[in-house]
Amino acid sequence: MEILSARSAFAALAQETRLAAFRLLVRAGPAGLPAGEIARALGTAPSTLSTHLGLLQRAGLVSSERRSRRIVYRADFEGVGALMRFLMQDCCKGHPAVRAAIGGEAA
């Protein structure tokens, strides 16, 4: 993962509404959630959420698929994995403390 993509992923997750939307999608699992339902759950205007979802998607953290009138969003775990790799390898050079942090306490 290049620095630019990493930055856009970090930026995507730094924003309150977007992080909430992403976590919601993680919980929703493979079924995903339509845009409107996410907007309702988070109490934001559909247009605002659409902007956020677009940003999450360009950051590679979610994917979308049209299903009739709805557009269903899903968490993209490949994208999250790429971000974690960046954080661990490119960024932290596989530093022991970082590896321990995730190896020791991981669920």
Add this chain to the structure above:
Amino acid sequence: MEILSARSAFAALAQETRLAAFRLLVRAGPAGLPAGEIARALGTAPSTLSTHLGLLQRAGLVSSERRSRRIVYRADFEGVGALMRFLMQDCCKGHPAVRAAIGGEAA
């Protein structure tokens, strides 16, 4: 790690100059680097960099120590580890694809 701290860490790494400063500190290792040297290396005004370093520190990603006239900054790998745990556990519920991403390709 709480959501708010995670957000501040993501925001810290999302900014170009800050990410560059952080990566520089990772490479510098335990010896760390004084603020002025980082500013010179990145070509930013000392005051600007000081703001960025303060933000990185509040996000728990770097630590600082005064050494005579200099203030030496170091990467805080505990903080990075906490962020990775958040990403893996709180955020992604230990999803297999995420675990595989770091387990399979880690250096």
Add this chain to the structure above:
DNA sequence: CCGTTAATTCGATAATTATCGAAATATGGA
């Protein structure tokens, strides 16, 4: 105590980002 160096805090300005309503696009059903 004064001058020098190193860093931070402050205040202003520029740049970016978030938010929303209105308008546009796409889908499906009567």
Add this chain to the structure above:
DNA sequence: TCCATATTTCGATAATTATCGAATTAACGG
């Protein structure tokens, strides 16, 4: 075809963030 639903795109405005120079704080050496 027309209408209702679902979402996106557009344009404007509000809010946040980045940047810098000037002033301030801190540490050292003469």
